[in-house]
Amino acid sequence: MKTTIDRITIALLATLMAVAFYQCKPKGPAEVTIGDAAAQVYVAPGKYDEFYNIVSGGFNGQIGVYGIPSGRLFRIIPVFSLSPESGYGFSEETKPMLNTSKGEVPWDDLHHIALSTTKGEHDGRWIFANGNNTPRVARVSFKSFRTEEILEIPNSGGNHSSPFITENTEYLVAGTRFSVPMGNKDVPINSYKENFKGSISFVKVDPQTGHMSIAFQLRTPGFNFDLSRAGKGPSHGWFFFSCYNTEQAYTLLEVNASQKDKDFIMAVNWKKAEEYLAQGKGRIEKVKYAHNIYSEKTHSATSTMETEVTVLDIEQLPDMVYFIPCPKSPHGCDVDPTGEYIVGSGKLAAMMPVFSFSKIQNAIAKKEFEGDFNGVPVIKYESALHGEVKKPGLGPLHTEFDEKGNAYTSFFVSSEIVKWNVKTLEILDRVPTYYSIGHLSVPGGPTSKPHGKYVIAYNKITKDRYLPTGPELTQSAQLYDISGEKMKLLLDFPTTGEPHYAEAIPASMITANSTKIYKIEENENPFAAKGEAQARVERKGNQVHVYMTAIRSHLTPDNIEGVNVGDEIYFHVTNLEQDWDVPHGFAIKGATNAEILIMPGETQTLKYKPTEVGVVPFYCTDFCSALHQEMSGYLRVSAAGVKTPLKFSTGVPDDATSGAGK
Amino acid sequence: MKKIIPFLVLGMLAACAPDKPKQDTEEYAQEETSKPNAVAENAMTGKGLGQVTHVTLNTPLEGERIGRGKAVYEMKCQACHKLNDQRVVGPGWSGVTKRRTPEWIMNMVTNTDMMLDKDPEAQKLLELCLTRMPNQNVSIGDARDILEFMRQNDGEK
Ligand SMILES: [Cu+2]
Numbered sequence: 001m002k003t004t005i006d007r008i009t010i011a012l013l014a015t016l017m018a019v020a021f022y023q024c025k026p027k028g029p030a031e032v033t034i035g036d037a038a039a040q041v042y043v044a045p046g047k048y049d050e051f052y053n054i055v056s057g058g059f060n061g062q063i064g065v066y067g068i069p070s071g072r073l074f075r076i077i078p079v080f081s082l083s084p085e086s087g088y089g090f091s092e093e094t095k096p097m098l099n100t101s102k103g104e105v106p107w108d109d110l111h112h113i114a115l116s117t118t119k120g121e122h123d124g125r126w127i128f129a130n131g132n133n134t135p136r137v138a139r140v141s142f143k144s145f146r147t148e149e150i151l152e153i154p155n156s157g158g159n160h161s162s163p164f165i166t167e168n169t170e171y172l173v174a175g176t177r178f179s180v181p182m183g184n185k186d187v188p189i190n191s192y193k194e195n196f197k198g199s200i201s202f203v204k205v206d207p208q209t210g211h212m213s214i215a216f217q218l219r220t221p222g223f224n225f226d227l228s229r230a231g232k233g234p235s236h237g238w239f240f241f242s243c244y245n246t247e248q249a250y251t252l253l254e255v256n257a258s259q260k261d262k263d264f265i266m267a268v269n270w271k272k273a274e275e276y277l278a279q280g281k282g283r284i285e286k287v288k289y290a291h292n293i294y295s296e297k298t299h300s301a302t303s304t305m306e307t308e309v310t311v312l313d314i315e316q317l318p319d320m321v322y323f324i325p326c327p328k329s330p331h332g333c334d335v336d337p338t339g340e341y342i343v344g345s346g347k348l349a350a351m352m353p354v355f356s357f358s359k360i361q362n363a364i365a366k367k368e369f370e371g372d373f374n375g376v377p378v379i380k381y382e383s384a385l386h387g388e389v390k391k392p393g394l395g396p397l398h399t400e401f402d403e404k405g406n407a408y409t410s411f412f413v414s415s416e417i418v419k420w421n422v423k424t425l426e427i428l429d430r431v432p433t434y435y436s437i438g439h440l441s442v443p444g445g446p447t448s449k450p451h452g453k454y455v456i457a458y459n460k461i462t463k464d465r466y467l468p469t470g471p472e473l474t475q476s477a478q479l480y481d482i483s484g485e486k487m488k489l490l491l492d493f494p495t496t497g498e499p500h501y502a503e504a505i506p507a508s509m510i511t512a513n514s515t516k517i518y519k520i521e522e523n524e525n526p527f528a529a530k531g532e533a534q535a536r537v538e539r540k541g542n543q544v545h546v547y548m549t550a551i552r553s554h555l556t557p558d559n560i561e562g563v564n565v566g567d568e569i570y571f572h573v574t575n576l577e578q579d580w581d582v583p584h585g586f587a588i589k590g591a592t593n594a595e596i597l598i599m600p601g602e603t604q605t606l607k608y609k610p611t612e613v614g615v616v617p618f619y620c621t622d623f624c625s626a627l628h629q630e631m632s633g634y635l636r637v638s639a640a641g642v643k644t645p646l647k648f649s650t651g652v653p654d655d656a657t658s659g660a661g662k
Numbered sequence: 663m664k665k666i667i668p669f670l671v672l673g674m675l676a677a678c679a680p681d682k683p684k685q686d687t688e689e690y691a692q693e694e695t696s697k698p699n700a701v702a703e704n705a706m707t708g709k710g711l712g713q714v715t716h717v718t719l720n721t722p723l724e725g726e727r728i729g730r731g732k733a734v735y736e737m738k739c740q741a742c743h744k745l746n747d748q749r750v751v752g753p754g755w756s757g758v759t760k761r762r763t764p765e766w767i768m769n770m771v772t773n774t775d776m777m778l779d780k781d782p783e784a785q786k787l788l789e790l791c792l793t794r795m796p797n798q799n800v801s802i803g804d805a806r807d808i809l810e811f812m813r814q815n816d817g818e819k
Binding site: 520530625 | 736737738740741742750751792793794796797798799800
């Protein structure tokens with residue numbers, strides 16, 4: 001079982017499951033799809049899918065890129081995890097990307113995707129994602145499909161409520177999953193109420209470069225933040241967060257954090273926060289967090305350690321934050337395309353409340369509060385409520401929307417997707433999922449302008465859906481047609497890692513901008529060899545820098561002598577190709593790190609420390625031409641202290657002194 | 663003059679052929695020189711396929727172009743083309759401006775994929791060299807500069 005249900009007691013779970021199976025009886029793998037499903041998902045050879053599906057990889061720390069409706073996997077983008085395949089996190093250029101205040105953290109748990117928007121609609125510029133474990137957010141370019149920036153989040157105990165974004169990508173948020181004592185304090189765990197605090201970072205996104213910076217942090221009472229969504233349209237300027245463990249439990253949360261009848265949805269007026277910030281109401285706190293940026297010009301990353309954040313305390317600054325009671329440990333907190341309705345999904349509740357933004361505003365104006373929590377007003381449930389969806393299913397988690405006023409909610413426990421009308425709250429249809437759906441995605445579903453057409457279920461349990469592969473199974477996603485009144489299952493497709501949230505965007509918004517090559521003229525990597533004439537080997541103390549070029553089908557230099565055991569050798573490999581889809585790879589026998597894959601026009605560096613005397617082969621790992629097997633070379637390693645003359649060449653068998661390629 | 667051109671082309675083509683003993687190559691080339699070679703003649707008139715349909719060549723050579731052309735050559739071409747008649751990956755450039763029209767050369771450089779797929783002369787080269795000349799993302803202007811550099815390499819003033 002996965003984290004989404006970590007709070008359900010075993011006993012409760014068992015009962016719910018029993019009811020669920022009785023009620024909905026998923027029919028098992030034999031269930032057939034209806035009608036022309038095959039034709040609907042068939043993308044003929046050479047034809048393209050209609051949508052990109054950008055899928056979080058969960059515990060693999062990566063992002064999967066799939067095509068919809070075919071479900072084909074195109075690419076896995078390394079974000080928070082090392083990728084020995086491309087050299088991401090291993091090459092000297094990309095190592096700084098995974099730097100944190102704790103040193104290199106080579107893995108994370110990537111849960112949520114947010115595609116950049118302008119005026120509430122997809123703009124096809126960036127993919128944002130969160131690192132749940134060692135709190136971080138990342139920005140991936142929709143041009144290069146590469147991770148361009150990673151920002152660590154200080155004062156956070158786990159970045160789950162993230163990276164949801166505002167209408168014009170002004171901010172993305174990073175809300176802490178676990179409250180913790182601020183500033184690395186050594187305190188007893190049972191001093192939770194007194195010492196533990198919640199923290200929510202508003203990360204500003206530069207509209208031109210996409211560069212991220214922490215604008216301010218909200219300091220909140222100590223409880224857990226789960227998910228969030230920004231307002232849009234009329235509710236632009238507000239942000240909504242689901243909170244659980246308002247019991248402030250610090251042990252056996254599955255029981256102790258499920259005591260209260262209602263937890264909260266926290267509504268934040270971030271325009272008000274901006275005002276307080278401008279008035280200097282924030283306090284500066286000393287912290288330490290890494291900010292890593294990859295430059296396409298230098299083909300390398302830098303990591304800078306930041307030392308300050310500005311904190312706004314919600315218990316002290318009025319008119320900025322309100323709590324709305326929401327039944328039973330809300331998980332999803334989703335805002336419909338009009339921006340008027342906010343759907344709370346209490347994981348343990350038997351109904352789903354839908355709140356109204358205009359009613360919330362009204363209640364605030366009329367001070368219809370039932371009390372306060374540490375000084376923060378709690379709005380009366382009824383005053384904020386648009387209505388409840390009655391008996392929707394068991395274990396509601398997340399809601400997405402189509403362009404026709406319908407909502408699609410995933411139900412983990414009863415293993416189904418339920419379609420309902422946002423205004424009338426009437427249930428319109430339900431379909432089983434195989435098995436136990438977590439997140440779901442409608443193309444454009446979280447935006448002001450959903451593209452509709454499909455809903456994709458990301459299921460948490462696979463069981464018998466595919467050929468068995470031992471105890472570990474692929475994850476199971478399912479595609480449903482939602483163009484008609486009834487939802488229709490079209491396709492099962494396997495996914496890697498453990499997907500949580502995903503978004504889908506029309507391919508037509510992305511394809512034309514896709515990077516094909518890096519222009520060699522514009523390569524500003526200080527270790528680039530822009531042409532074979534610049535290929536060379538230089539010694540600096542015990543560091544040896546090999547400026548190597550790669551082109552179909554030779555490496556220059558490919559004979560290198562004069563290095564010793566104990567030297568640090570840096571292979572700076574520049575791919576001189578300028579054509580799409582001609583990467584070269586570089587690998588050397590015994591390297592304790594990985595290979596590097598170098599895209600056309602790019603320079604990447606692999607560090608190698610020879611430990612024994614001998615002649616060591618290296619070669620290109622990417623099948624680049626008919627003579628790819630020939631694309632190789634030798635490094636002669638002499639014993640420490642032996643003065644073998646430094647020598648390098650390509651295609652000059654007996655040349656003893658000249659440079660490479662001459 | 664006309665007689666010499668086919669010889670040069672064939673000599674170069676043969677040099678591309680993998681694993682051919684040197685002696686054979688020379689004999690083969692010499693045999694062929696006596697016969698008129700249709701393909702080579704076609705190459706002299708052929709402009710190839712692509713955007714470039716007419717190039718004006720000036721005498722004396724344009725020095726600025728030569729400098730820029732050389733820089734592009736070193737960055738994007740040198741790995742595969744020597745300036746003499748020795749083949750590395752692609753043919754050496756010695757004599758290339760004598761055996762090809764300026765238009766053909768510029769099209770080969772700026773429209774490489776189509777040339778290799780459709781132009782009979784380029785295809786012949788590919789059959790012999792067996793490595794596809796890559797599209798090196800060269801602008802028309804850069805290709806013109808390279809052409810000037812090639813002319814200088816071929817001894818024009
Ligand atoms: Cu290669």
